[in-house]
Amino acid sequence: MNKRGLSAMQDAILFVLMVSISGAILLPAFTHDVIKESYVEREKDEVAAEALVVLLSMTKDEFSYTLGEEAMNTILKDESVASIFKGDWGKDISKWLAGRTQYHKCYGELIAECLTSQLMIPWNGKFKANFLTYGFSEKLKENISRELKIILGDEYDFNFTARWHPVIGLPFGGEIFVGHPPPENAYVAKTFITIPYVPEINGQIIAPEYLKEKLKRSAYFKNICDLLDALPDREEEWTEFENELVENVTNLFFSLLFNKTYGVIKMALDMIFKNIEDMLKGFIEKAERELEEIYGGIIQNVAHIILRSLAEKIIEKIFPDEPLEENENIVDGLMDRISRYIEEGIRYGLREALSPIRELFENMVRDFVHYIIEMIKGGLEKVNEIVEKILDWTIERIRITKAEVRLSIWEV
């Protein structure tokens, strides 16, 4: 056999093999369109942000819920309540008397209102103390879910979360969750909404500069200034200096939370109570108006008598030890009892929640103080600049006028 005769064929086969390899290398160029895929991916990334902005801007023609729906239903089921008020007719009456309809409000406003009326406190896990607005939260969740299904279509599933925590890290304020828990590969959009902003609550102004001025009058602030005026000379004294600074900055922050006049917790509670009081007043006025429309010309006081007896019944059920006094105003009486009930809850709830939070916060303060000490040792900052830095850092832990809203979407 002459093997030379085969050499040309061997070259040809080698050549064909090379062509096949280059074909395999070029194959992704045939099958995958990277440019198109990256554009589609970019569009999907933007869908979450667009959907969130659109949802918050959208208005609801009529948003209706019943104030204290759950409590009302429980009361109407009680044996002492006349049988005429039971069943569907009772439900209709509670809707008619305590039903509240808001017209053309955008979802951003409704979410902000709901968050500030929940009064979620850290008690036995998380506890929403305002039982009157439970129906409000549930109706709002239903509506958000329906709107998001229309906006996102069948292609995506979603998780919507809104949180108002006036003090960062403290589970106090309000929360709304709609949808399923998001997977790891979800597209996420986040924004902030302004909480019904009132620049002044019971004479206290919610402005960083104002709070800063208040903090400057605190005894802890004076201690911080004294510490910074007498910086240690020896290396071993720095540890003691750091510990004292950590303690005073932590106390300064806690005074910002719990001060009886300008404390953030108090301001947040005042804001929430005002919200609840407005709702109750609206409910009483509406109920009186509705009843007077029926009884008006015939028996003028009947409307008030019916309403009062209903309010007495509600108070008797919720606060059995404190029935409504004969001459006591309905709104004031109810608000007084709710305030005391909630304050008690907050006292217990915050006590439970504060010790781990204090520990967590002290660690944050220690990191910050460590950074400050490095700055001092390096001679990079003057003492008055450091004092301002400590005040700014403390104020930044507070977010009373903003709520975080987050939308996660993923392909079904």
Place this chain on the structure above:
Amino acid sequence: MEFLKDKRGVAEEFTTLPAIMVVMIGFAIFFAMIATVYHLHNERMEDKELFEVAHYVVSKLTNVGSPLVEDASLIIDENKLENVGIDELKEYCYPIGYDYYVKIYEYSEDGSKEKIYPRNVGDAIPDKNRVSASRKVAIKGEIDVKYGELVVIVWRIK
């Protein structure tokens, strides 16, 4: 000089022809592949340009400054839709070498969809080589703000 007498060398002529044929086929396949990839690449680059233009137009039309938007990005003013024609939009945003068409849909609370822009005008869109981009928008009416969608279809001017 024994190999000169070796007549088996003639056989080499007969193996070269099939080998050349295999090589020619290989070359043909290789060049066809290169040409196809080059053509695909060109097409995709053109599509990419169209995607970019469509994205640019849709962003420009839904951001502050657009004749359709009043207060904030992604919020279309429904009152303006009646007075703003496609030509006016093209005066505001005109990517050189490209033409485009805009459609706006509004969704009602029950999820039904209605085209609200342009009304009563036929679609003058070529059948081939076009790319569309869309954005979810809020449409602000007299009292309500509803969910809507702005769709831009872009094609190259020949």
